[in-house]
Amino acid sequence: MKIDGIQSADCLVIGDLNIDLVLNGLRGLPELDKEILAQNYSVVIGGSGGVFTAVLSRLGVVTSIISKISNDFFGSFLIKELKKNGADVSNLVIIDSGETGITINLSYEKGKSQISSVKLIKSFNKSDIIFDKIENPRHIHFSSYYMMDGLKKDYLEIIKKLKQRNSKLTFSFDTNDDPTDTWGKEIYEIFRVIDILFLNRKEALKISRQPSLDRALARLGSYVENVILKLGKEGYLAKCGSKTYRGYCKNLKNEYFQDSTGAGDNFDAGFIYGFLNGFGIVKSLSIANYVAEKSIEYMGGVGPEEKFNKIKKNFKIF
Ligand SMILES: Nc1ncnc2c1ncn2[C@@H]1O[C@H](COP(=O)(O)OP(=O)(O)OP(=O)(O)O)[C@@H](O)[C@H]1O
Ligand SMILES: [Mg+2]
DSSP states (O other), rough: TTTSSSOOOOOEEOOEEEEEEEEEEESSSSOOTTTOSSSSEEEESHHHHHHHHHHHHTTTEEEEOEEEEEHHHHHHHHHHHHTTTOOOOOTTTESSSOOOOOEEEEEEETTTEEEEEOOHHOOHHHHGOOOOGOOOOEEEEEEEEGGGGGTTTHHHEEEEEEEHOOOTTTTEEEEEOOTTTOOOOTTHHHTTOOEEEEHHHHHHHHHTSSSSHHHHHHHHHHHHSSSEOOOOOOOOOEEEEEEEEEOOOOOOOOOOOOOOHHHHHHHHHHHHHHHTOOHHHHHHHHHHHHHHHHHHHHHSSSSOOOHHHHHHHHHHHH
């Protein structure tokens, strides 16, 4: 047990944490020299790593995050919110200068447009990870590879170092989008040493350079044991070992849709929740899909108590 009462983390996230400003109920796309109105907005935990950490904590897995924020208004807000969700914040790098990252999400039912200012995340590097401080997690999740400019060249070394301490440690990886649209091949070196890869449709096609999802899955699956492709409201397609799994969303009409920000991170957290509890692939995928489906019914990535109550009730778990 730690001094602040949080047990040592089962899952450690290394990745992006920032503020999400979500604007929804927008009538159109912004245009130069014009003002458009949103119906409402919310300021919430953002960054793929941040949402994953908070959701997994809420599901009951003690989760810690290593990321870089500033000692500013938004940084304090993130610490408070992460703690509220039961996450461990003791590994965060908090500096006195710079600005905590922010993403402005223009949320539409058909998708979203995002504007990010995340200098601190991009400057986060290997020296920000204090290996001696990391206790003994069972699982490591890396988020937003393409955002982590300062870390890109060091993933292999970090994984090797962590595996030396615990050979049973498992690793998951969600690249998210590549804002430079480069999709470099060097990422395959990392794929060789991780256990679970989460991608969405575009990421899978771009990274694999294949024309179809089936071919992307086959190619990626020759590097990673578990490849899970998230397909928005069409559900998911996965290859785990030699088996392929296809799952669908129930609410195809998107009734109750509010905002899809962080739906993919909800999916990842739902799956890792099942994985760490030993529920097996089928149940873990089904939890992941449900958690993600519920997440679009609420503003922001993490969402309120009501969402987690529905998940609990549906799966009669935690
Ligand atoms: N209308 C919807 N839009 C997006 N995701 C949905 C929708 N309905 C259900 N989902 C669920 O959300 C999951 C996330 O899918 P998506 O393809 O958006 O991932 P992603 O692009 O990684 O998300 P993120 O924007 O959080 O990175 C889907 O697999 C599905 O379970
Ligand atoms: Mg994603």
